[in-house]
Amino acid sequence: MEIINRLESEVRGYVRSFPKVFTWAKGNRMKAEDGSEYLDFFSGAGALNYGHNDETMKAALIEYIQSDGVTHGLDMATAEKIRFLETFENVIMKPRGMEYKIQFPGPTGTNAVEAALKIARKVKKRPGVLFFTNGYHGMTLGALSVTGNASKRGGAGVAMPGTTPLPYCGYFGEDRDTADDLKALLENSSSGLEKPAAVIVETVQGEGGINVASFEWLKKIEQLCHEHDMLFIVDDIQAGVGRTGPFFSFEPAGIKPDIITVSKSLSGYGLPLAITMIRPDLDIWSPGEHNGTFRGFNHAFATAIAALETYWSDDQLEKETLRKSEIIKQRLNAMVDAQPSFEAEIRGRGFFIGMDCAQAELADEIAGECFENGLILETAGADDNVMKVMPPLISSDEDIAEGLDIIEKALATVLERHGLLNSAA
């Protein structure tokens, strides 16, 4: 750890929350050099929805490497890319009646967002993009320009024109439908809002603190996009690939985005892979207009194919995620209800659940206490006020109970420290 503290840039982040040297990871378990063991309720911020080092994916990867399959090929045709596209089409798109062209931007989420914003502006020939309060879309300049967090935006060091923030679903409380705010701005020729090219939205905001958009709200935003000739972009980088239950988080809302970004758990194995899904008639890129050295990483295709075939050929994983989600929410709600001096809201969909602490600093303290007791989870939200409960989707009922027991104990320890504990609970 000495060399990390001495040599790695000050920008390092998670190592500060989880100050251990990790040496082993399997499923939802991790081990550190000093012998300590952890249950993972963090899932690589959504990149490890199937847990660490899945056996089937590992076997596919080893076989691919041993056969000297192409590792790097820019965006040349490889047999593995063809197999990935066929699998994605057959397992994901066809059963959902989806028609999209698949762009391989660079391999991270922010690359997929950059591509989405660029193609939207190119199609509509307008610079404006609307985004939402507490939204998070990545750290490169385009993606950062549609991200809410002030300290992250401050890192840009330049102005980021062309984007406008709008209140997300529930931003002003339950009684105000913020889709109506957008409608009013779009319909008033003196609102000052120039006609944008697109709207970008997360169905559940991850980094923003597990804020859940209602399906009605999402439908209204989509409708407004249609009425006002704007493209509707859903960033499903964190909420997608089963995190909320279905493969795409927007499926139960019955909406059809024009552009979809997917990354994080797409490779299934934690290898970098991102795609930008583009409605076919919008795919007006000229060859190489948006390129990159690491598009279409073949090792990631090999594991992605195994992941899609293993987990998405039927609806078992989705059903199990939704069933266990209720168990998690019920227990978290019971923990909060048992502590009258602790104000917190439990919200989320699937395995994308947050505990929003009214006393913001408690969230980090509880997460820290969890880590001390062998559970890895992170905080999110404007003031790091939300504890994110994101177990890998493959977690058993017993694993979930074990993690929730640790959360309950950590909560009690922290509340006691602050003189807030209801010990009768």
Ligand code: PMP
């Ligand atoms: N969009 C969303 C919704 C995200 O949660 C993230 C990452 N947290 C990104 C984009 C950026 O992805 P990456 O970190 O891979 O660039």
